[in-house]
Amino acid sequence: MHISVSVDGTLYEADVEPRTLLVHWLREGIGKVGTVVGCDTSNCGACTVLLDGRSVKSCSVLAVQADGSSVTTIQGLSDGNEWHPVQTAFKECHGLQCGYCTPGMVMSTVDLLSENPNPTEAEIREGLEGNLCRCTGYHNIVKSVAYAAELMGGSTK
Amino acid sequence: MTEVIDTATAMGRPIRRKEDARLLHGQTNWTDNIQLPGTLHMAILRSPMAHARITNLDVSGALKMPNVVAAFGAAELGELNGSVPCVWPVTDDIVMPAFPALAVDKVRHVGDCIAVVLATDAVHAADALEAIQVDYEPLPAVVSMESAISEGSAFVHDDKGTNTCYVYNLGGGYDEAAAKADVIVKRRFINQRLIPAFMEPRCVVAAPMGMSDEITIWTSTQIPHVLRVLLALVTGIPENNLRVVAPDVGGGFGGKLQCYREEILVTQLARKLGRPVKWTETRSEDMVATHHGRDQIQDIEIAATSEGKMLGLKVTLLANMGAYLQIITPGVPLLGMFMYPGIYKMDAYDFKCTGVFTNTTPTDAYRGAGRPESTYAIERIVDELAAELGMEPMELRKKNWIKHEEFPFTTVAGLTYDTGNYEAATARALELFDYDGLRAEQAERRASGDPVQLGIGISTFTEMCGLAPSRTLGALKYVAGGWEHCTIRLLPTGKVELVTGTSPHGQGHETAWSQIASSILGVPVEDIEVIHSDTGRSPYGMDTYGSRSLAVGGQAIKKAADRLVEKARVIAAHQLECSVEDIEFVNGSFRVKGDPEKAQPLGAVAFEAFTGHNLPPGVEPTLSAEATVDPEDFSYPHGTHLAAMEVDTETGKVKLRKYVCVDDVGVQVNPMIVEGQVHGGLAQGIAQALYEGVIYDEDGNLKTASLADYLLPSAMDLPSFITDTTVTPSTTHPLGTKGVGEAGAIASTPAIMNGIVDALRPLGVNDVTMPAAPMTVWRAIQAAKAGGAA
Numbered sequence: 001m002h003i004s005v006s007v008d009g010t011l012y013e014a015d016v017e018p019r020t021l022l023v024h025w026l027r028e029g030i031g032k033v034g035t036v037v038g039c040d041t042s043n044c045g046a047c048t049v050l051l052d053g054r055s056v057k058s059c060s061v062l063a064v065q066a067d068g069s070s071v072t073t074i075q076g077l078s079d080g081n082e083w084h085p086v087q088t089a090f091k092e093c094h095g096l097q098c099g100y101c102t103p104g105m106v107m108s109t110v111d112l113l114s115e116n117p118n119p120t121e122a123e124i125r126e127g128l129e130g131n132l133c134r135c136t137g138y139h140n141i142v143k144s145v146a147y148a149a150e151l152m153g154g155s156t157k
Numbered sequence: 158m159t160e161v162i163d164t165a166t167a168m169g170r171p172i173r174r175k176e177d178a179r180l181l182h183g184q185t186n187w188t189d190n191i192q193l194p195g196t197l198h199m200a201i202l203r204s205p206m207a208h209a210r211i212t213n214l215d216v217s218g219a220l221k222m223p224n225v226v227a228a229f230g231a232a233e234l235g236e237l238n239g240s241v242p243c244v245w246p247v248t249d250d251i252v253m254p255a256f257p258a259l260a261v262d263k264v265r266h267v268g269d270c271i272a273v274v275l276a277t278d279a280v281h282a283a284d285a286l287e288a289i290q291v292d293y294e295p296l297p298a299v300v301s302m303e304s305a306i307s308e309g310s311a312f313v314h315d316d317k318g319t320n321t322c323y324v325y326n327l328g329g330g331y332d333e334a335a336a337k338a339d340v341i342v343k344r345r346f347i348n349q350r351l352i353p354a355f356m357e358p359r360c361v362v363a364a365p366m367g368m369s370d371e372i373t374i375w376t377s378t379q380i381p382h383v384l385r386v387l388l389a390l391v392t393g394i395p396e397n398n399l400r401v402v403a404p405d406v407g408g409g410f411g412g413k414l415q416c417y418r419e420e421i422l423v424t425q426l427a428r429k430l431g432r433p434v435k436w437t438e439t440r441s442e443d444m445v446a447t448h449h450g451r452d453q454i455q456d457i458e459i460a461a462t463s464e465g466k467m468l469g470l471k472v473t474l475l476a477n478m479g480a481y482l483q484i485i486t487p488g489v490p491l492l493g494m495f496m497y498p499g500i501y502k503m504d505a506y507d508f509k510c511t512g513v514f515t516n517t518t519p520t521d522a523y524r525g526a527g528r529p530e531s532t533y534a535i536e537r538i539v540d541e542l543a544a545e546l547g548m549e550p551m552e553l554r555k556k557n558w559i560k561h562e563e564f565p566f567t568t569v570a571g572l573t574y575d576t577g578n579y580e581a582a583t584a585r586a587l588e589l590f591d592y593d594g595l596r597a598e599q600a601e602r603r604a605s606g607d608p609v610q611l612g613i614g615i616s617t618f619t620e621m622c623g624l625a626p627s628r629t630l631g632a633l634k635y636v637a638g639g640w641e642h643c644t645i646r647l648l649p650t651g652k653v654e655l656v657t658g659t660s661p662h663g664q665g666h667e668t669a670w671s672q673i674a675s676s677i678l679g680v681p682v683e684d685i686e687v688i689h690s691d692t693g694r695s696p697y698g699m700d701t702y703g704s705r706s707l708a709v710g711g712q713a714i715k716k717a718a719d720r721l722v723e724k725a726r727v728i729a730a731h732q733l734e735c736s737v738e739d740i741e742f743v744n745g746s747f748r749v750k751g752d753p754e755k756a757q758p759l760g761a762v763a764f765e766a767f768t769g770h771n772l773p774p775g776v777e778p779t780l781s782a783e784a785t786v787d788p789e790d791f792s793y794p795h796g797t798h799l800a801a802m803e804v805d806t807e808t809g810k811v812k813l814r815k816y817v818c819v820d821d822v823g824v825q826v827n828p829m830i831v832e833g834q835v836h837g838g839l840a841q842g843i844a845q846a847l848y849e850g851v852i853y854d855e856d857g858n859l860k861t862a863s864l865a866d867y868l869l870p871s872a873m874d875l876p877s878f879i880t881d882t883t884v885t886p887s888t889t890h891p892l893g894t895k896g897v898g899e900a901g902a903i904a905s906t907p908a909i910m911n912g913i914v915d916a917l918r919p920l921g922v923n924d925v926t927m928p929a930a931p932m933t934v935w936r937a938i939q940a941a942k943a944g945g946a947a
C-alpha cells in the first residue's frame with residue numbers, strides 16, 4: 001500500500017506491506033533508528049513518537065495508519081543546534097542512564113507538558129506510566145520533567 | 158552545551174554526562190541499528206515444552222518458504238553446534254552437562270533452542286519457523302528444586318543420573334556456638350527468581366569483513382573482551398581473527414554478562430554462509446531465553462545470647478541453576494557466600510549450598526549476584542532475632558556490628574573489610590528518616606488499632622565490589638582473572654585518548670573516566686575521549702560487572718595517567734633544560750620549581766614527542782602509557798537504608814511511604830552518577846520485594862512471559878527517594894573509591910520486607926514471601942490470625 005508521511009519535517013512516499021508497524025517502517029524503511037523497540041506487547045513505551053502532535057506507541061500503530069500524517073521522532077525534536085527544553089532538562093537532571101527508554105520518555109514528556117504545563121509529581125508519574133525505564137528508578141526522570149516544565153515557562157506545583 | 162571544567166577539581170563534581178547528547182538526539186548506535194548489505198536474519202524455533210524428547214526434527218519445509226536461504230537443526234549444524242561455556246566449575250566434582258547451542262535429542266526448558274531459519278528479512282525468517290516439523294515425546298518436568306533432589310525425580314540430564322549440580326561447604330563450628338546460645342531463630346526465606354529485563358533486547362550481528370580473515374561481531378553485551386576469548390574457544394576461530402564490539406548497549410544488570418548460544422550461532426552461521434547474519438530478540442524471547450537471576454531457598458539459623466550478642470550463623474541453600482550452566486551460573490551463590498555475616502561480629506559461620514538442575518531457564522548474574530540474596534537473609538534474620546529477644550532492631554544491630562575503630566576487620570567468613578563507618582551512615586539515615594517520629598506514629602497506630610499499620614524496615618548492609626584479586630578468583634576455581642587495563646595516549650594536538658577495558662552500558666564511564674584522567678593530567682574533560690567496548694580499539698579488558706569498573710578500572714586509569722606524567726616529565730625537563738627532579742607538574746603544566754614562569758604545558762610536550770625533533774637521549778617518540786592493575790583486595794561499600802511501609806491490614810495493600818538511604822561508597826568521582834546508580838538499584842531491589850517474581854506452572858510453563866505479566870515497576874509504582882552519602886575512603890584502592898553499581902539493589906529488598914513484617918508483627922506475622930502483592934500479604938495476615946505464623 002502506498003503511504004505519504006511527513007517525518008521530522010521531510011515528506012516520505014513509500015510502499016509498505018499492510019502489516020508493517022509504524023516503528024518498523026521508521027527504523028527499517030527510512031532509517032529513523034533513533035526510535036527503538038523494547039517489547040512486543042505495547043508495554044514499554046520505548047517506541048513513542050508524536051503523531052500529529054500527540055504521543056503514540058509506534059509499535060501499536062500500522063504504518064498505513066500514519067498515511068497523510070506528520071510524525072515527530074526524537075531525531076526531529078530539536079533543529080540543529082538548539083536543544084528542546086525537554087532534552088536539556090533530561091541532561092541537566094541526569095534523567096537517563098543507558099538511554100534506551102529515553103527517546104520514548106522524551107517524546108511522552110513533550111506530549112505531557114503540552115497537555116499540562118504545570119504538572120504535580122503525581123501527575124508526572126501518572127503521565128509517564130506507559131514508559132518503562134529499568135535504569136533510573138524514575139526519580140531523576142520525574143525531576144527532569146519538572147525542570148523541563150520550568151524551562152518551558154510553566155512551573156510544577 | 159560544552160561546559161568548561163576546572164580540571165583540578167574535575168574529580169568529585171557532578172559533571173553532566175558526555176554520553177547524553179547522542180542519547181537525547183537519537184544518534185545512538187544500538188546493535189539493532191546495524192544493517193549491512195546482504196544480511197541474513199536469523200529466527201529461532203524455541204521449545205514450547207519444559208522437558209521433552211525430540212523424536213523427529215525436519216527443517217526442510219522452512220527452505221521452501223519465501224526469502225528463506227537456509228535452515229539448521231543440530232544435525233544440519235554438525236560440528237558448528239558449539240557448546241555454551243561455563244567458566245566457574247566451583248567444585249572438583251561439579252556436574253557439568255553439555256549445553257549445545259541447538260538442542261540435541263532433548264529440550265530442557267521452555268525457550269530452549271531447537272532450530273534456526275535464515276532469511277533475507279526478519280519477518281520471513283520468523284514466518285518460516287512454522288514450516289519446521291518437530292515431534293516431541295513429553296517428559297515429566299522437573300520444576301521445583303526440592304522435588305528435583307528427591308527420590309524418584311526425573312533427571313534434567315539423563316546421562317548425569319542426578320539433579321544435584323554441586324554441594325559447596327564453608328566454615329564449621331556453628332553447632333558449638335549454638336550449644337552456648339540462649340536463643341536460636343530459624344527461618345526459611347524464598348529469594349524468588351527474577352528477570353533482568355534490561356530495556357534494550359539483545360541483538361547480535363556477525364559479519365566476515367573481507368579484511369584478512371576477520372569476523373566482526375557486534376553484540377549487545379557487557380563483556381566484549383571476555384566474549385571474544387570464549388567465542389574463540391567455542392568456535393575454534395582463531396582469537397586474532399575475531400573482533401567483538403559492544404556498540405551502545407541499553408542496560409545489562411548482569412543479564413548481558415554472558416556468552417549466549419545466540420551469539421555462538423550467529424557467529425558460526427556468518428562464518429559458514431560467508432555473509433552477515435543478524436538476530437534481534439523479541440521481548441517474549443528475552444523472557445524465556447535471557448538468563449534469570451536469584452532463585453534460592455534459604456534456610457537460615459542464627460544463635461545469640463539473651464543479651465543479644467550474636468554467636469553464630471548457619472546458612473543452608475538450595476540454588477536453582479536452571480536447565481544448564483551458563484557463564485558463572487554455579488558461582489553466583491558463592492559470591493554471596495562470604496557476605497552472609499554482613500556487618501556483624503560473631504564466632505561461627507557454617508555455609509552449605511546445593512546447586513540444583515531444573516527444567517527452567519538457566520540462572521546467572523543479576524544485579525548484585527549472590528549479595529542481594531545474602532543481604533536479604535542476614536538483614537531479615539536479624540530483625541527476627543530482635544523480635545525474639547524483644548529488642549529494638551537497630552539497637553541489636555549496633556550491639557553487634559563492627560565499630561569504625563575496629564577496621565580493618567577480618568570477618569567470620571574470612572574476608573578483611575578495610576574500612577567502614579556504620580555509625581556515621583546510620584546516624585545520618587536516622588536523622589533524614591525522622592526515625593523517632595515514625596516510631597512514635599507507629600505506636601499510636603498500634604494503640605488505636607488503625608487498619609493501616611506502619612512498619613519501619615531497616616537494612617544495614619555491606620557488600621563486596623570489584624571482582625576481584627585474580628589470585629582469589631583462582632582459589633575459587635574461577636577460570637579468569639580480575640585485573641583491568643588502561644592505555645592513555647597523548648595526541649600531538651594535546652587531545653587525549655583513554656582506552657579502557659571496562660564496557661559501559663549506562664554507567665557513564667565516558668564522563669567519569671575523563672574526570673579521573675583530567676584531574677591527574679590537567680587536560681579538560683572535553684578533550685579526553687574514552688575508547689571502550691571494541692576489542693579492535695581496546696584490546697585488553699575484563700569488562701563491566703560486579704561493580705568492578707571504577708573499583709578496578711579506575712585504578713588502572715590512575716596508574717596509566719601517573720605513568721604518562723612521569724614519561725612526559727623527562728621530555729619537559731629536557732625542553733626546560735633542567736633536571737627531572739627540579740620539575741613539578743601543576744594543573745597540566747610542567748614547571749621549574751621556584752621559577753613558575755619557566756613552564757611547558759603537557760600539550761607542548763606531546764607535540765615534541767610527536768615531532769621527535771628534540772628528545773632527550775634514549776627517549777622514544779610518541780607519548781603514551783599503559784597499566785594493568787590487579788586489585789589488592791575487594792572493596793566494601795556499606796550503608797543504612799530505612800523504609801516506612803504502610804500496610805492495610807484489611808486488604809493486604811502495601812504502600813512505600815518514605816525511603817531513606819545513606820550509602821558509603823568511598824570517594825566519589827561524580828556524585829550525580831553515584832546518586833543515579835543508587836536510584837536505579839533501589840528500584841530493582843524494591844521491585845523484588847513488591848512486584849517482580851517469575852512464575853512457572855507445574856509443567857514448567859513460564860507464566861510471566863511478557864512485560865504484560867511480569868511486573869516491572871512504572872513511575873507510578875515507586876516514590877522519590879531520599880538519598881545521601883558518607884565518605885569513608887577505601888584503603889585498598891588508590892583512589893579511595895569502592896563501587897556503587899549494585900548497592901541499591903542489594904540493600905533495599907530487606908529494608909522493604911522488614912518494614913512490612915514490622916507493620917504486621919503485632920498480628921503475629923513473622924514473614925511475608927516476596928513479592929509482597931496484596932493477596933500474599935493478606936494471606937500472611939489470615940494465616941497468623943488462624944494461629945500458625947507464615
Ligand code: FES
Nearest residue numbers: 038042044045059
Ligand atoms: S516497543 Fe514497547 S511499547 Fe512499543
Ligand code: FES
Nearest residue numbers: 097101133134135
Ligand atoms: S535509561 Fe536505561 S532504560 Fe531508562
